[in-house]
Amino acid sequence: MKLYSWNVNGIRAVLNKGMLQKFIEEHDPDVLCLQETKAERGQFEIDFPQYEEHFFSAMKKGYSGTAIFTKTPALQYIDGFPQDIIDKYKVTGDTYGDPNAEGRVIAAEFDEFWVVTVYTPNSKRDLSRLSVRHQHWDKAFLAYMQRLEETKPVLFCGDLNAAHTEIDLARPKENRKSAGFTDEEREGITNVIDAGFVDTFRAAHPDTLGAYTWWTHWGNARANNVGWRIDYWFASKSIAGQVKNPQIHPDAMGSDHCPVSIEI
DSSP states (O other), X not given: OEEEEEEOSOHHHHHHTTHHHHHXXXXXXXXXXXXXXXXXXXXXXXXXXXXXXXXXXXXXXXXXXXEEEESSOXXXXXXXXOHHHHHHTXXXXXXXXXXXXXXXXXXXXXXXXXXXXXXXXXOOTTOXXXXXXXXXXXXXXXXXXXXXXXXXXXXXXXXXXXXXXXXXXXXXXTTTTSTTSSHHHHHHHHHHHHTTEEEHHHHHOTTOOSXXXXXXXXXXXXXXXXXXXXXXXXXXXXXXXXXXXXXXXXXXXXXXXXXXXXXX
């Protein structure tokens, strides 16, 4: 199976440009996890008859949202965190809104594993959402992945809105205290790894430089590959040995992010 993840930064835009169609034709994923869809299912037309589609859209129009396309129908889909995890980790709203109403997590159960797509809240340029993310969201998400893991191995992917180590962004020193590379955000990813989840790309390519998944629109950053690796596939340790060929696909255009993939 080929599993792909892509923050499309607006599904309507990549469809209108023909980029999603081109990508699916070229890569033919068995499972495609999307983030930042920015639309409800009824707001656009798509014709991918080979896939079962599941969308979890934000309450706010044109914002956030996730989706899963799969050739093998899932046994079930679960949208968002369970209520007891929301309550335990106090994942509630802030001045930007309620992250639970932003369509940020879908878990899809298959025969042998879970696939989860996540769009982690951005800490914002002024770090005004960092505490929501660090103190509440990251802890709740890890607890949820561990709960799912009690029943089956977990493969989770998405835009975590953070680079883990200095090798994961082009200019670590300049961004030492910037959103996406604060100590708190990096700690969140360290905690995921310490809990036994494997960063599949970095496990296979521990020393690879210049492997990025997101580029700012400013300063010709993508052409110059001044980027960040903030999109991931993580695997439970029990299934990580079956994961092959983790890749980043910078040639796939249409978004400020590029797809990342694994095979299992």
